[in-house]
Amino acid sequence: MKIAFTAKNTDWDAVIDSRFGRTNYFVIYDEETRDLSFINNRDVQSEAHGAGPRTAQRFIESGVSILITGNGPGDNAAGMLTHAGVKVYIGAGGMNVKEAYQAYLNNKLKQII
Amino acid sequence: MKISIASGKGGTGKTTLAVNLAAYLALEHDVILADLDVEEPNSGLFIHGNKTYEQAVYRMIPEWDSEKCSLCSLCTEVCAFHAISRVHDDILVFPQLCHSCYACSELCPVNALPMVQKKIGTLKQFESGKLTLIESILDIGEEQAVPLIKQAIQFADESFPEETIRIFDAPPGTSCPMVEAVKHADKVILITEPTPVGLYDLQLAVETLQALQKAFVVVLNRYDIGNSHISEFCRDKQIPLIATIPNQRKIAECYSRGELLYHTIPEVKFALDQILEYFHIPLQAS
Numbered sequence: 001m002k003i004a005f006t007a008k009n010t011d012w013d014a015v016i017d018s019r020f021g022r023t024n025y026f027v028i029y030d031e032e033t034r035d036l037s038f039i040n041n042r043d044v045q046s047e048a049h050g051a052g053p054r055t056a057q058r059f060i061e062s063g064v065s066i067l068i069t070g071n072g073p074g075d076n077a078a079g080m081l082t083h084a085g086v087k088v089y090i091g092a093g094g095m096n097v098k099e100a101y102q103a104y105l106n107n108k109l110k111q112i113i
Numbered sequence: 114m115k116i117s118i119a120s121g122k123g124g125t126g127k128t129t130l131a132v133n134l135a136a137y138l139a140l141e142h143d144v145i146l147a148d149l150d151v152e153e154p155n156s157g158l159f160i161h162g163n164k165t166y167e168q169a170v171y172r173m174i175p176e177w178d179s180e181k182c183s184l185c186s187l188c189t190e191v192c193a194f195h196a197i198s199r200v201h202d203d204i205l206v207f208p209q210l211c212h213s214c215y216a217c218s219e220l221c222p223v224n225a226l227p228m229v230q231k232k233i234g235t236l237k238q239f240e241s242g243k244l245t246l247i248e249s250i251l252d253i254g255e256e257q258a259v260p261l262i263k264q265a266i267q268f269a270d271e272s273f274p275e276e277t278i279r280i281f282d283a284p285p286g287t288s289c290p291m292v293e294a295v296k297h298a299d300k301v302i303l304i305t306e307p308t309p310v311g312l313y314d315l316q317l318a319v320e321t322l323q324a325l326q327k328a329f330v331v332v333l334n335r336y337d338i339g340n341s342h343i344s345e346f347c348r349d350k351q352i353p354l355i356a357t358i359p360n361q362r363k364i365a366e367c368y369s370r371g372e373l374l375y376h377t378i379p380e381v382k383f384a385l386d387q388i389l390e391y392f393h394i395p396l397q398a399s
Contacts, residue, residue: 050195050210057189057198076207083200 001031003104004059005097006069010038016100018070018093020077021051027097028064052077060084068092068100072112081113088113114392115279117298121314123285126304126334126358129368131282132159137375137385139244141396143277147247147269149294150284151234151261154248158371162241170236170249172260173228174211175218177204181225188217188226197226209256234261236268245273258290266297278394287314287321295322300392301329302355307339312346319352330391332384335360355391356384 006023007014017023026039039062044051056077059067065086070093073081081088089109092100103109118131128150135146136159148156175188175197182204188197189204196210197217208231218226233255239246249265251258262284269279283294295301301322305315315331322329331347336357347354358364359380367374374381389396 047195050192050207052195053198053205053207053210054195057195057200060200076210079207080198080200080205083203083205 001066002028002064003031003066003068003101004028004039004062004064005092005100006067007038007097012036012096012098014097016068016070016092016095016097020067020069020071020073021055023055023069026059026062026064028062029097029101050076053080056080056084060086068104068109070094078113086113087111114300114394115281115298116392117281117283117295117301118304119283119291119295119301119318120285120304121287121316121318122305122311125306125311126332127285128156128159128282129364129374130302130304130332130334130358131280132156133373133375133381134385134388135246135280136160136241136244136373137382138278138280138389138394138396139242141243142394143243143245143274145245145247145269145273145277145279146282147265147279148249148282149262149265149290150282151249151251151258151265151290152284154250154282156246156282157239157248159373160239160241160244160246161371162239162244162246164237165240166236166238168236169232170234170261170264171230172233172257173213173215174208174231175206175226176229177206178225178227179203181223183223183225185222188221191216191220212257213260233257236261236265238272258284259293262290262293266293270297287317291318292321292325295327296325298327301327302332302388303329304332304334305343306335307333307341307343309342311339312342315343315346319350330355332388333357353391356387358384 005027006017007025007027008017024042028037052074053076068089072090089111091109118127135144138144148154186199189199194210196207198205218228234251236249249261284290305311330353338360
């Protein structure tokens with residue numbers, strides 16, 4: 001299973017970005033191959049409007065179906081993620097990617113979608 | 114003559130000045146007061162007229178026709194506001210992000226995004242002697258004030274003779290709604306107060322109006338509190354500071370009862386006379 005994390009950087013030590021729409025990166029862990037990769041989302045910073053849907057579009061196109069983040073997406077993005085069947089877990093704000101993955105494995109995060 | 118009354122900071126006296134200036138002018142002139150603070154219009158608390166007109170206000174948004182759609186995704190690429198997204202085989206429209214530009218609808222090769230009406234608010238007209246109040250109010254849950262402000266100004270333009278004096282009570286701040294409420298005006302009055310936040314937000318408003326190339330003046334409310342930084346700022350920037358209103362308990366009492374001030378507060382009448390003199394609008398009663 002591939003799992004994505006909203007993060008301020010691109011590795012295991014990267015701090016989780018609490019925001020969905022304006023996250024700098026998605027760090028993606030593939031549990032089968034144990035590969036860590038990332039999607040660069042930094043260009044969204046320059047958007048005045050609609051960062052949530054734009055980021056959601058990009059995320060959905062990646063095909064990853066589990067998302068771990070901090071505060072959770074706003075209504076527009078949440079609608080898209082729901083429509084796409086993505087599972088969203090929140091409450092990882094302040095952790096790094098490694099800690100967030102552990103918290104996910106230990107059922108410490110809250111699933112909202 | 115179109116005069117917008119704006120401010121960077123909220124609560125500095127836009128509505129107080131707008132209703133008093135409009136009612137005072139209406140002693141002798143035909144005046145329209147348009148309350149463009151459509152998220153919470155309150156000029157109507159001070160102008161007690163008879164309602165003579167009411168209409169719903171709409172804006173246009175695209176509606177997806179799944180039967181016609183060929184899923185080319187062009188709409189999602191042309192939307193500057195990311196108000197349309199594709200999720201697998203569906204196109205999702207987010208009305209609150211849509212700016213009604215028609216790009217998606219016009220460019221769709223198979224006409225799968227016809228524009229449809231969406232109600233966003235209500236426009237009402239009240240009359241009290243020579244004064245007409247136009248009050249627009251945004252529906253609860255609507256995020257975009259600009260289309261409603263635009264239509265209220267258009268209504269004021271088209272429904273009354275050109276020589277009628279128009280006073281626009283603008284929303285606070287310096288974002289799109291404020292810009293819409295000042296960009297049609299001949300002159301803008303910025304009303305502020307002598308506090309650090311009053312000065313900071315005045316500077317933002319001044320920068321906004323300069324970018325819009327609008328002529329503007331400043332009125333200083335509660336001039337006898339705080340410090341002299343506003344008057345120094347106006348002097349340095351060569352911005353006309355055309356009138357001042359004092360900080361008086363009696364003004365707050367009248368305001369709290371929904372009363373106009375120029376009848377009972379000589380300093381307010383004096384400030385209004387100074388403003389009219391600056392704009393060369395004669396009033397025999399003054």
